[in-house]
Amino acid sequence: MPLFCTTSVGLNGIEGELVRVEVDLAQGLPGTTLIGLGDTAVQQAKDRVRAALVNSGETWPSRRITIALSPASLHKRGSAFDLPIAVAVLAAAGAVPLNSVDRGVWLGELGLDGRVQAVRGVLPALLSARASGVKFAIVPMGNLAEASLVSGVTVLGAASLRDVVRYLRGDADILTATGETSQGYCAESPDMADVLGQPEARAALELAAAGGHHVAMVGPPGAGKTMLASRLPGILPPLTTEEALKVTAVHSVAGVLSSNMPLVTMPPFIDPHHTASDVAIIGGGSGVIRPGSISLAHRGVLFLDEAPEFKRKVLDCLRQPMESGEVLIARSTGVARYPARFQLILASNPCACAAARDIDCTCAAGARMRYSGRLSGPLMDRIDIRINLPALDPVSMASAEPGEASAPILERVLQARDRARRRWLGTTWTTNSEVPGSMLRKTWRPSGEGARLLDRAIRTGLLTGRGYDRVLRLSLTAADLAERDVPCMSDIATALGMRSGAAA
Missing domain, CATH: 3.30.230.10 (Ribosomal Protein S5; domain 2)
Incomplete structure (x- = not known):
């Protein structure tokens, strides 16, 4: 024929x-x-x-x-x-x-x-x-x-x-x-019990895990920023079947899927080097349009260590995917759409010299401002939680007892996620961080002292319009962790403190 x-x-x-x-x-x-x-x-x-x-x-x-x-x-x-x-x-x-x-x-x-x-x-x-x-x-x-x-x-x-x-x-x-589907061996995530001290940072990560919020951590070297970030996947809920298939599909297209573990069931943890290009982070290519780090981190964690060392263009490219949960890459040969619903964790030193104490810093005031200014205002406005980590005290390190393990934290996170899922039942949202601001304000608005606290923060410039919505999301997550249907004054104060970087 x-x-x-x-x-x-x-x-x-x-x-x-x-x-x-x-x-x-x-x-x-x-x-x-x-x-x-x-x-x-x-x-x-x-x-x-x-x-x-x-x-x-x-x-x-x-x-x-x-x-x-x-x-x-x-x-x-x-x-x-x-x-x-x-x-x-x-x-x-x-x-x-x-x-x-x-x-x-x-x-x-x-x-x-x-x-x-x-x-x-x-x-x-x-x-x-x-x-x-x-x-x-x-x-x-x-x-x-x-x-x-x-x-x-x-x-x-x-x-x-x-x-x-x-x-x-x-x-x-x-x-x-094909035989029986095997997910292969999945290594256990590092445990939160390994983290010494830093109670404020631990609380912030639990809040982030419960609501899917972005986090920025500032602290001297050795304060535990990388250790904390690497343990966030261990307190995130396992992927649902639909999420696992989509995450695995992205990893398959990128060519990084392990033959020993064909199905990705745990939230991925992606930590690109600060020399990575915008194409490596966002995705693209001159021929085949490949997914970038933000898509490989879909339903997981994207950790940018030494965040100010990344190129300004790379950091600013994150802004749109952080809002939409997907990335649209256009080339002359076509357009490709990849999912990118990730949790961004930024870690940075207070300044370029990375002194453990402010009194030891050798940077001029202008140099410190330029260093922190590499993280643009529009990018930081999309970060829900900002925390300052103090240097660890050697005495407390020697005598510190192991912190709370990941397992009980995960249990609280699962309960909070379930409460949020019931709240948004009938919609496409499953976590508080995904809900648009207009729907947030229709569902719940603070009143009384809580409303006055947020109004004062807006008038003094502490909060933008986007920041106001993000405080509402954080307040709902704090209430979910406390098993409350409606946030109270303490939940609003906690959310505002986390948002403004005054939690530590």
Whole structure:
């Protein structure tokens, strides 16, 4: 049969679309043409596929071969189209039975020796295929564990093109079926019991975990900023099934998904170096639009240590995703949308010299202001909790008892989250930090002494309009932790103190 087609999936961000891979064998001078808006990896597929076929013992058709990827207007990226192209060529040449090919989707890169190699984005590709009604797929063996997470789709894993050909010719047992889904080993998060002292910071992190709030910590080296930040995931609720699949899909597209742990079930902790570029943090790229650190931290923690050392452009790029919970990356070749609902934790020293005590600081007053001024006002206005960490006292360190462990803190956080979930039942919000200010003010407004306290903070310039809404969110979270339906005066005072940096 001179014309045949198979089906694959083209990804744009973590959203996929079915792609028909059509192969036509015509009379004329032998040659191969590949059309359909493919990137460099797609254009090179014809050479990889030819070598893989020949080295697998098959014959490359001595015909005029046209390979079309449809829809033609969709940009195709990556090497996952190798396997469907090879299968379509074999079927069009009559080398395999036609009725064994025309079902399901095919994903996989081919090595020159015929090996089927793992590719990025198999999980989101199969989720999109399932949404389009696909019930069957063949993927590389290296992606089989990841593919097994998609229920309702029969998935087989292929190690080589030779095995695929044998399967198509009737050897149904040559490919590997998915077994029971295994989440693999998940290392335990560091425990809050390791943190010495810093009661205000511990309380601030518990408040942040309960409501999904952003935090900025300022303190001298050794005060425990990094230790505290790294323990925040341990007091965050485990991901729901829907959240876990979306987080895993982002990690799959980025190519950082561990084969030993195909499903990400715990909130991720991402801590990029301060030399990272805006593309590394936000996402992008000149060719394939990859997710950045903010998307890898979706439903988890993005920790920026030594925050003033990051480029100003990088920090300011965080402002829009912090509000919307997603990032839209536009390039000349297209637009990709990635989720980015993360908790931002900023850590910085009081000044560039990082003296443990103010009296030991060698920085001029102007230098201290310039250093702290690297964190712009609009960015800091989006930070819910600001705390100052004092240097640890050596005497208290030697005699300090272990702090409260993560387990009881997590239990309180789960109860507070459940209370917030019931409050916002029927909406798309699950935490107080996600709720728009207009809805907050409709649900609850402070009165009496609490209202006067916030009014005075606005008149004196301590709070902006955005800051007012964030204090309301913090007040609700404080009330949730205290098992109150409506915040009281102490909740409002706690929220205002955390917001203004007067908690320590």
